[in-house]
Structure formats: structure tokens, C-alpha cells
Amino acid sequence: MAQARPPRADAVRNRQKILAAAREQITLHGPDAGMDAIAAAAGVAVGTLYRHFPTKTDLVGAVVTEHMERVATDAEAAHARAASGSKAMDEITAFIGTVLEASANDHAVKAAAHTLGAAPGTTEPEDRATAALASLITAAQADGDLHLDVTVRDFYLLITTAPTDQPPAVRARWLTLVLPGLSTHGRGAAG
Template structure:
């Protein structure tokens, strides 16, 4: 097998700069920022963008992927905490709250993700988040304060419909409105 030569140092550096700049620009001005602007923000020429990402879609996909990875981390951290003793149901709603909050900052990223539709998004990291959330749900159900028929898909559904573009008050209200559908107000019987 021909061992592909290692990439040049500055190439790596640039790739990182581009990804960062793209993220910032997209969160700041929406997924419709021109490639020119992203390039400028990265201190690089347009051509360089295309060297690293053959098409704009690819670039956006990369940014979204980074975002998903962050979410996965968050979910796993929450799961960790549950193992440590906190209420799974609380962690789950808190997690949902944080994600909504965060993607309010990056609402544009979410829009971008939507635009990409059901497209790529590395399944490995996505499943990482999914697995953590699933575990969270199971734990909560075991405790008896999450509805038995709640699934990961429900969380995806809620996440994808979160009112990211609304002011904080509305986002909180939304969370309040949505939580009762997940949690069980009255525990089974005992306790």
C-alpha cells in the first residue's frame, strides 16, 4: 500500500483556522455567508477553502459535525453524572435545556444542519450522542419518573423543533410546555 505522504504543517494549521472561522461566521451571520467572507475571516484565500473542502456543503457539514460532537460530549457527561448519583430525569431535561440554549447561540448551525437535511453527519459521533441519551432515558424510566414509552427519537424530535430563534423567555416556556410530556408527574404508586 502506498503510504500517503503526511500533510504539510501549515496545511493542518489552515484547515483548523478555516473550520474555526467558518463556525464563527456561520453562527454570526447564518449559513448563507459567502465563501469569500469565511475565507477573509480565516485570513486565507478562497481557493484554499476549496482545497480543504471541495464544496461549500462539505464545509458546512464539517462545522455541523463539530457541533454534534460537542453535543455528544455533553450527553456523555450528563450520563456520567447520573452514574454518580443525580436524578436521570433531571439530567435529561437539563441536557435538553442546555442544548436548546446552546443552539440558540448557534441557531445558525442548526439551520445549516436542517439545510443539509438527512444528509451525511458522521454517524459515529451522532450515535455516540444517541447512546448516551438512550441510557439517560432508560435510567429515568427505571426510576419511574420518565414515561415508559419515551425514546431517543422523541428527544431528537424535540431538539429539532426547539424554538432556537426565540428569546430566552420563550425558550424556557417551551421547555416547561414540553417537559410534562416526558416526565411522569405521579410516580407509579409506592414511595
Template sequence: MTQARAPRADAVRNRRKILAAAGEQITAHGPGAGMDEIAAAAGVAVGTLYRHFPTKTDLVAAVVAEYVARVADDAEATLARVAAGARAMDELTAFLGRVIEASVTDRAVKAAAQALGAQPGDRADEDRAGAAVAALIRAGQTEGDIHPDVTVGDIYLLFSTAPTDQPPAARARWLTLVAPGLTSQARRAES
């Protein structure tokens, strides 16, 4: 039985450059961003781009998958800070802010993915993010800061309704206004 060979360093580097350029080009030009322009922005030959991503749908799916992996990594790092003693509500609020800011630039990529019907194939990163967010919520509920009825679905609802088309000050204000709705304190005030 032969072992799979690790990708060459230049292939890994080229893939990273292509994904970064694709994200930038799609953000700037929407789903119509051309593969030639993406290759040029990445500093690679078009053939190199097509070896990594045979179709634009494959490329856009990989860009979306990379975004989901970054969110999952951030969620797990946030959970690790809570495990080390940070307050869950503070960390969850900061996490929300980071994801919303990342979504500002990734909004066009997500639109392109929808337009092209691109679906990232591996749900492992989505599952990792969901598990970490669920654990953050439970930690905040245990601390008494997060209301007992808050769910991962509520956090995803916040992500989907964030004003990513607004300037940074408006996004920060939105987070300031909605975050207290997750707390036990705000709910006691309603009663």
C-alpha cells in the same frame, strides 16, 4: 505498508479556524455567506480554505458534523455523570437546555445545510448521541423519574420543536414547561 501521517499542527489549527468562522459567517449571513468572507474571517487564504473544503457544501456538512459531534460528546459526558451518581432526569433536563442553546446559533447552519443539500457523511456521532440519550432515558426510568413510554424519538421531537427563535428567557420557560411531561410524576397526575 506505509502509515498515514498525522496532519500538521498548522493544518489542524487552520481547519478549526475555518469551521468556527464558517459557523459564525453562516449564522450572521445565512447560506449566502461567501467562501472569501469565511476565509477572511478565519484569517486564512482562500486557497487554504479550498484545500480543506473543495465546495461550500463540503464546508457546511463539516460544520454540521462538528455540531453533531459536540452534542454526542455532551450526551456521553451527561451519561457519565449519571453513572457517577447524578439523577438522570436532572442531567437529561440540563442536557436538553444545552442542546437547545447550541441550536440557537446552529439554526442558520442547519438551514444552510438544507439549502445546499449538505449531508454529514459519518453517522457515528449521531449513533453515539442516540445511544447515550437512550441510556439516560433508561437510567431515569429505572430511577422512577422518567415515564416508561419516553423514547429517544421524543427527545428529538423536543429538540425540533424548541423555540430557538425566541429570547433566552422564553427558551428557559419552554424547558420548564415541557420537561415535566417526561416524568412519571406528571403522568400520575393525569390519571
């Protein structure tokens, strides 16, 4: 069985350029960004684009995955900080806020996911995020700060429904409304 030969250097470079351009164009014009426009932004011909991503769905999927990559990184960072002393529940709160901010700027990504019915499943980065978040949850529950029935799926549910396309003030308000559902401490003095 022949070894898959390693990809050519320029092919790798092209893949990166295409992903960057796709991210940019999708962010700019939503998932309706044209393939030609993406190719042009990448400084590449459409044919090349199609060699790397046989379908628009594939390309958008890749962008979404990239996004997941970032989520995973953030989750693991939060987990690491919690492991070295910071409060797990604080990390959770911060994490959700961070993801919301990131989505607000990469805004189209979520739309993309929706519109294209992107894979439900289990990409590698999603697994990493899930693992890190699960640990974080367990820790926060051990601290008595997080409701015992909260799961990773709950996080994903909230993140998916976050108002990413609203102005910052609205996004902040949404966080305020939503966090008491997780925390055991309610909303404090406000009411």
C-alpha cells in the same frame, strides 16, 4: 498499499482556522455566509478553503458535525453524572436545556442543517450521543421518572424543533410546555 502520509502541520492549522471562521460567519449571517467571507475571516484564500472542503455543503456539514460533537460531549457528561449518583431525569431535563442554549448561540447551525438538507445519517459523534442518551433514558425509566415509550428519536425530534431563534424567556416557556410530555410527573401544581 502506501500509507496515507500524515497531513502537514500547516494544513491542519488551516483546517482549524477555516472551521472556526465558518462557525463564526455562519453564526453571524446564517448559512448564506459567502465562501469568500469565510475564507477572508480565516485569513486564507478561497482556493485553500476549497482544498479542505470541496463544497460549501461539505463545509457547513463539518460545522454541523462539530456542533454534534458538543452535543455528544454534553450527553456523555450527563450520563457520567447520572452514573455517579445524580438523578437521571434531572440530567435529561438539564441536557435538553443545555442543548437549546447552545443552539441559540450557534443559531445558524440549525438553519444550516435544514437549508442544506444535511446528511440524516450516522456520523461518529452522533452515535456517541445516541449511546449516552439511550443509557440515560433507560436509567430514568428504571427510576420511574420517564415515560416508557420515550426514545432517543423523541429527544432529537424535540431538539430539532426547539425555538432556537427566540428570546430566552420564550425558550424557557417552550421547555416548560414540552417536558411534561417526557416526564411521568406531569406539570405539578400549575393547573
